[in-house]
Every structure is written in C-alpha cells, then in structure tokens.
Amino acid sequence: MEKTTQIYGIRAIIEAVNSNEEIDKVFIQKGLKGDLIKELERLLRQKDISAVYVPVEKLNRLTKNNHQGAVANISPISFVSLDDLIEISNTKDKPALFLLLDQLSDVRNFGAIIRTAECTGVDGIIIQKKGAAPVTADTIKTSAGAAFKVPIAKVDHLKDAVFYLQASGIKIVSATEKTNTSVYDVSYAGPIAIVMGSEDRGITPSIIKVSDYTAKIPLQGEIASLNVSVACAVFLYEAVRQRLAL
Known part of the structure; x- marks a missing residue:
C-alpha cells in the first residue's frame, strides 16, 4: 500500500x-x-x-x-531485509537474480530500473541507506508501479552486502567500462547479482575489486557511455536471454 x-x-x-x-x-x-x-x-x-x-x-x-x-x-514503500531477499529467492525454481545499485542518485533512473527489474524477473534490489536515491512519488510513477512488486532492501554498506551474497553462493558481476570483458562473455546462468554504479562516478573501486566478474557494454558510437537505466536493461536482458536458452 x-x-x-x-x-x-x-x-x-x-x-x-x-x-x-x-x-x-x-x-x-x-x-x-x-x-x-x-x-x-x-x-x-x-x-x-x-x-x-x-x-x-x-x-x-x-x-x-x-x-x-x-x-x-x-518512503512510500516498505523495505525488506537482505536475509529476506535471499530466503525469497531460495523458494523459487530458478537461480537467484539480484540487482545492486551503488549510489544511484536520480529518482527517475531508479524508477526506470525498478520497472526493468520487474519485467526481467529480478528477485530483489539492494541499495545503501546513505547516498542512494530515495523512493519518491516520481520513482513510483517512473516504475509504472513496479516499486510495489519488486522487493527492495536497504543495507548499511553495499560492500558488506556483496560479501554476504558471495557467502550465499551468489556471484557478483560489476558493470564497468574499466574491463576488457564484454557483457555477452559472462555467464548469468547461475545465481547472480549485477552491480550498477552511480550516474557520474560508476561503481566504487573497492566493490569492483571484490567482484567475481566485471563486464562492459560494447559501444559502437562516439558517446562514451549509456544512461544507467539503459545499461542496466542491457545486462538484465542478457541474463534473461541466457536463461531462456537453458
């Protein structure tokens, strides 16, 4: 409600x-x-x-x-704990798919990402308590109501959440331009958590360092980067494509 x-x-x-x-x-x-x-x-x-x-x-x-x-x-929604997210994913008959947002600041980008997350079957979104975009009326509107359907967890430190997910058997994929690996060369078939960075700074270097994989989207034009919500959609739908092929 x-x-x-x-x-x-x-x-x-x-x-x-x-x-x-x-x-x-x-x-x-x-x-x-x-x-x-x-x-x-x-x-x-x-x-x-x-x-x-x-x-x-x-x-x-x-x-x-x-x-x-x-x-x-x-916040117009109620948040869940990280433990709850993992428990929810364990009850499903498919590998876990989580999304971590590292210091995303724009509420409309947040809403667009939540909408895509719902469409791609993401089990939950994890954000940091401080520095993250709040869930506002604009977020809800941009998400087309998906913010009421996708569980969202707030954590004190995103890096600690990464370690917890890894200890739970979930691999971490960080979306960053600072890698030679393409988004299409990583396997998303197993339990996966995808990390997307902030609009201006990207992912915190310490989180990239502890990730299991890093991947980038190959860009063919002159502009150096995509909007974060669009980039997130590319990663999530590559995960969907691979999983549908299993």
Whole structure:
C-alpha cells in the first residue's frame, strides 16, 4: 500500500522517527534553535537518518503547509531485509537474480530500473541507506508501479552486502567500462547479482575489486557511455536471454 511521501513539522517528524517510519531524509531550516529541534537532531543521529540544513525558501518550496522549520521525506514503500531477499529467492525454481545499485542518485533512473527489474524477473534490489536515491512519488510513477512488486532492501554498506551474497553462493558481476570483458562473455546462468554504479562516478573501486566478474557494454558510437537505466536493461536482458536458452 502506498503511504504518504512527506511529513512536516518538528513534532510530527519526531513522532515518525520514534514510530520507525521509513524516513529517507529530513530537511531542517538553517539556524533553527530550541529544545525541540535539538531533540529531533539527537533522534536523527541515533537512528542514522540523513539530515540536510537548508534555507527556509527551500522548505517553502517543498510544502505549502506550516512546516515549522522541518520537512521529512517518507518512503512510500516498505523495505525488506537482505536475509529476506535471499530466503525469497531460495523458494523459487530458478537461480537467484539480484540487482545492486551503488549510489544511484536520480529518482527517475531508479524508477526506470525498478520497472526493468520487474519485467526481467529480478528477485530483489539492494541499495545503501546513505547516498542512494530515495523512493519518491516520481520513482513510483517512473516504475509504472513496479516499486510495489519488486522487493527492495536497504543495507548499511553495499560492500558488506556483496560479501554476504558471495557467502550465499551468489556471484557478483560489476558493470564497468574499466574491463576488457564484454557483457555477452559472462555467464548469468547461475545465481547472480549485477552491480550498477552511480550516474557520474560508476561503481566504487573497492566493490569492483571484490567482484567475481566485471563486464562492459560494447559501444559502437562516439558517446562514451549509456544512461544507467539503459545499461542496466542491457545486462538484465542478457541474463534473461541466457536463461531462456537453458
């Protein structure tokens, strides 16, 4: 079920944090003073929730309501644990297919990737708690509702998730231009997790280093790279093609 994607007011946000709502980010007015805002800041630190300090004009653009100096973005979906993702995949009669998104920042790219993931039978998407694009109303719209169908897990550190997946018998394929191996030369027949990087920096080097395979998409034109959602589709449909041939 879709939930509200925004709450406003310091007391309301404090209540949401204490109720363990899935809060992606809190915007706080710069220079705000008082015991209530200190309590909110303490809770955000305790729960490891991202806070951004912005001018009041930014808050006024975020909501027309009386924000009292704070606005929070709430995820419209519920997240699952990494353990749950693996358990779900183990109940299926096909090899696991996961997608890890390393610091993807654009919500529409995120939505487009979720849509493709649903169409290609991805068992789950894994993102990092900090630095990842939030699931917003725009994400839901771009995903054509697929965000309610594909399980998504949030983890503290993506590299730790890589190690956990590998320990569970799942091979890691990182999509990077810094390799000589083509996307078409890697086997996706077994349990696989594909890692896609951020729009501007790609995959974190430490994650590439511990991956089982690296692969790139051969480009024939003059432009050096594809949009990340398009690149993701190429990888996922190569996995589908190989699996259909089995």
